Amino acid sequence: MNAVIAADYSTPAAGEVAQIAPGLLWLRMPLPFELDHINLYLIEDDDGWVVVDCGLFSSATIEVWSGVIERHLGDKPVKQVVVTHAHVDHIGAAGWLCDRFDVPLCMTAREYDLVQEFLAELMEPSGDSQVARVEFFHRLGMNSKQITSLMAIYGGFADLFSALPKEIKRLEDGDYLSIGAHRWQVILSEGHSIAHASLYSRSLGILISGDQVLPRISSNVSVGPHDPDGNPLRSWLCSLNRLKTLPADTLVLPAHNFPFIGIRKRLDELIEGHEQDLKKIEQICSEPMHIMQQVERLYDRKLSIFDLLLASGECLAHVHYLMQKGCISRSLDNAGRYCYQIITADQDRR
Known part of the structure; x- marks a missing residue:
């Protein structure tokens, strides 16, 4: 049984926004998958807006972003792009946004390094990496048809990323981002990805959780070809337990589904699952x-x-x-x- 309480906000239509708090906007970006959306957030600063997560790099994403920028940002530009982690639905359009506004990309260094290595390998695949990936899938027990299909999927990922900036502003666990009247603490988590950054504002009582805490689904925790002997579940469970220190009435703004209250009960549910x-x-x-x-x-x-x-x-x-x-x-x-x-x-x- 799910114990979360949905917060009382209407889900914004594509290209529209919902105000969560003064200077904090929620927008929803379409995804061409079974999970058909991602939630993104805009935080108002004195001289611009900070974007948290970006969506895929696609014509649909650019169309939605263009409408939001035109109708909802007023005279203030985007001044900074923050990415919670390097999965394509979160970072795909980041390079495009950074280039459009000539602004920095902020994320953890380990996520940035991993996605750059991943994209470099996709653009110029080496024989060794291809062989290792095929061997990984074979050892899972997949047949040749399944392996061929998965290799094709990997090959198509590159088109969903815009070119990333050559450098980033690094986010570290415990850092604070001062945006407008509020400070947002960076909380690092591992398991779903290598170094996921959530943002917590004590003054607002809000956690922008990315994929770390979702109200209806459980984030995928996988071993993949890049770390075939890894133990991400151990890291994931430790990260979930760490978030239990947040106040029980924290408003959670997740990357999927809907804003909710009930973080501690939800964390218990995820661990129990x-x-x-x-x-x-x-x-x-x-x-x-x-x-x-x-x-x-x-x-x-x-x-x-x-x-x-x-x-x-x-x-x-x-x-x-x-x-x-x-x-x-x-x-x-x-x-x-x-x-x-x-x-x-x-x-x-x-």
Whole structure:
């Protein structure tokens, strides 16, 4: 049961805005995915506006942004672009906005470095990186058709990014951004991405949460080809627990769904959801199972190829969490796939 309370704001239509507080605007950008929108925010400063997250780089995004700029910013320009993290729906149009207004891009250095490496590899793919990505998907248990489809998806990502600035203004955990009459604290989180930055204003009682806390869906926590042995779930759970120090009545402005109140209860729900998934995987792995076999048992619906990418990466994140706790072992089968099995008390004694 979801315990959050939706805040009393009308969802803005494309190209329109809703005022959350004086000098704080919410706009919604369309996405061409099953999750069909992203929430973006504008914070008014004395001499301009600060943008928080940007949308994809696409004709639809540029059209919406152009309408918002013309109708809702008055005589003040955009003076700074802040990106919570480097996923394409958040950063895709950032370079375009920075170039249009000749303003800096603010984000964490680790996110910036990661996306620059990712884009460089997409623009000039190396044989080694391609082989590593194919091997990663094969070891999950994917077939050749699935792997070919996923490689094509990766190849198309580059078109959704505008060229990023060569330098950034770095955001660090605990930094403060003074914007207008309020100070916004940078809160760094890991797991969904490598160094996600949320913004918290104590004076307003508002958290701009990006993808870190969402009211209806759980952010994807995946192991991917860039860090095939990573344990992002451990980092994610630590980050969720850290946010419990925020006041219970904090107004959360998320990147998807709707603004809400009830952050502590929502954090508990998210943690509980992962704990339940860990128990399911332990049950599934009573006998050796590769990741695709686990995904088939965890999801009772047909998954699109993109959903399969997210589901397999998240399943692997849970498996790695259990492996590093010493609960699951890994072996390589005759087909070159990693198989995972729960370590029983008898095995542990051996």
